[in-house]
Amino acid sequence: MAATSSCGRLTRLMFFTPLFFAFFGTGTSIAQVPLIIWSNDGLPGLASSPAGHITSNEQLANYLTSAFGSGTHTVLLFLQDKLSKDDFTVFAGVFGNKQDSVFQNLEAALQSSSSSVTLPALQWSHSTSVTSLLEEKLGVSPVLVDAGTLSQLNVDVSVSNLLIINLPYCTDLQKACREVLRDNDDIIGKVVTTMEVKNVPYTAMYTGSQPSQVISEPSVMNQHAGRLLLQAVDPDVKPPIMFNMSGGPCIMLWAQNLNISFSAPPQWLDLAAETPSLAGSLCNSTNSLLVLSYPSGVTLRFAMSQRFYPVSARNWFTLDSVQLQSNGITASFIGSRGIYAPAEYSFHCQTVSSFRDALLVPNATNQTTSDWRLNFIDFQIQGFGLANGTDFSYASDCAGFFTPGIWMGLLSSLLMLLVFVYGLHMIMQLNTMDRFDDPKGPSISVPQSE
Template sequence: MAEKMILHPSSSTVVFAVLLNVFFTGTYGNQVPLILWSSGGSPIPEASPPAGHVVSSSQLSSLLASVLSSGPRAVVLFQQDKLSIDDFTVFGGVFGNEEDGAFPNLKSALQNSSGQLVLPSVSQLGSSRIVQLLQEQLRTTPLYLEPKNLAQLHLSASDPALLVVRLPYSGTDVSSSKDDLRANDGVIGRILDIMKAQAIPYTAIYTAHGPSQVIQEQSLDSQLVGRSLLQTNVYAPVQFNDSSNNACILFWANNFTVSVYQGKWEMTNLTTQTFAQTPKLDGSKCSDTDSRLSINYENVLGFKSFRVTFVMSQRDYKVSARKWFTLDQILLEYDNQNTTLNDTRDIYAPGEYSYHCESVNIFSSAPRTPSATQWMLTFGGFQIQGFSVTKGRFSYANDCASFFTPAIWMGLLTSLLMLLILTYGLHMIMQVCTMDRFDDPKGPTISVPQNE
């Protein structure tokens, strides 16, 4: 049988709701937010806590005593495993206009309350003792509810009651966090609907045992416009400065691998040595027409000294009436030997742009024979700019991916084929004409002899 609870009616209902747009978006260590609202009545007399103030356990006890002294003494406590103020700011839908927020029922409950207030930062000690504090104020035993047993909840308004609903929260990634919060919001909505259907005035509290670590969703506003997005990567690009200490060459790759073939392939990854550390750029230079970026290494593929040099030039082309820069070649120097990689003819961009390509493979021209040495450079997320660098940042990137991709060509050709079929069909229909003469029905009929 479902347990009966008697609730004491109150002449006035006190509202104590949490305003979530309270200028807080950071992480609060061992502090959690607390939302408290009632089904109606006069607002809470206390003022909002000042910005940045952490509500202690004693202050929380005083606030609860003030609210419950004149408000509904039927209290529903929604206690989540983990919760932070960032859960509301990231997943939204409480006080804003978001239609896809994770808290539609909580938003509706706050909008229908007669007053709103926020406690964005309550000490974890106070939050962990909230059941004990409420039990002392109401002088009743808490009743722990499971979401699956909500249909058995039956209330009446005579004596105080304390309902405790535990809500899970894993928060392993963005998708699961939003799903957990949306499911918990559904439980909140079902319980509030039961309270409303039974006409029971209530005071509801939404808090947690401890803070959560919110996984931030990527915002498009934080990205740069266009294709020069590499400024947000973990490592800064390699930068060479001119005599005035202004950046004149920039180079970046999220993966930089050098491979050599001497009977078999050997490979080494230079990404960390190039970008996570400060490389030696001896031999680099830059001017308005020619630039060289030389990156020096030690102990690469068995060579004590190893240097990679990007040779770039900028020329004025009359046909396009603008300047273009090209990566003419890449020089490899290793233990008094050198190799030139000329397979760079497709790496070019307007003079004021950078060049970007998601994947670049550059081979040396030596034939693959047992006695010959062949080199291969592999770049992932390759971007380079040798001219017109401003403020140490890449300019808009000329990407190697053409606008007319194979998928676009397939769509265009398919559309053209369908258009030709439609045109041919219309042409055939327009050629159909009616007969200009008909047989005379009063004349002799045509007789066709048949051989028996």
């Protein structure tokens, strides 16, 4: 089961992000219906479950027990003839376009509610239904109502109430599905408004009597999803190094290996295995300095800056220099023109070194540190424009477009094209003979003389 206590996050996931319904694993045909629950009187929370989880009727029954186990409750059940999660992904607006969504009233109800829960995949079968579960948990018989007569109905809040509002679904004989769902959304809006006017505490549910279509979906109730397996067997992935200033993230750096060497031939020391201190780091709108002081006595300083370039009409940041300090001696490596990215991006490169295809050029004045080398593997850094403290922004990679393989393909294609053009030219130069021998005419005799 997937749940969230944040209504804004829930509605974005439910209505604007088709990836909310992504599943992993091998698919089997399983009948499912979505179930949306919201309340102005509070709902118990739900623990997060892995993507692709199909909620069983037993799990729903346990949740309803915790939600309606004590006290009196008024439950509004919007029961549509058919409903599937694809109805949300198709008719909830394109790329979050609220004007195009047919569920505007439902979205508004979720945003204004005190708490809400969404189950994108509730297991469905002919023998069980949400209505029977609610009758059992509330201990009352359902009452069928419609939006027009609800305002005249006296709701007694001293006892539990189960009010069912049946909603139609589109068929080939009816009007378009978009219009039917939009009318159903208007009914939901009217009913919710009526309950708010009556000042009645309520819990509302929106689901289907059966799925509008049975889609091949995976069941991970009895098996582990592939992504979870990867997460379980890869615990050694290091978090990025992050420097915060003024309460927000300022600089982020991640590397698989931060290899340094002080001798020739190189004897590498991987600093990524150690936890550094960030004392001395700073950042502002134009300059950033990341200072990594390691327990081994080695210090790395990454100096970055950004400025506006009129040619591209945007700000770019560059890694100006990397300083390596050990035993009071400092070596400086100048960032070449290859270490740059738009200011709102991060920079990534598979290898950043100072000796082979060097992006970090040793300073010529470092005579005593001529043997010092840097070799960063799977290196990514960002010093400006961080949106949050968990992820890098879009990465600008150092790999060029014209790789050796692409150049080989282009040259081979050019060679074949030249051969083809030469052959075509030779064929076009062929000419027919002006005269032919007539096989039916008299033969040519040549007298022989002695």
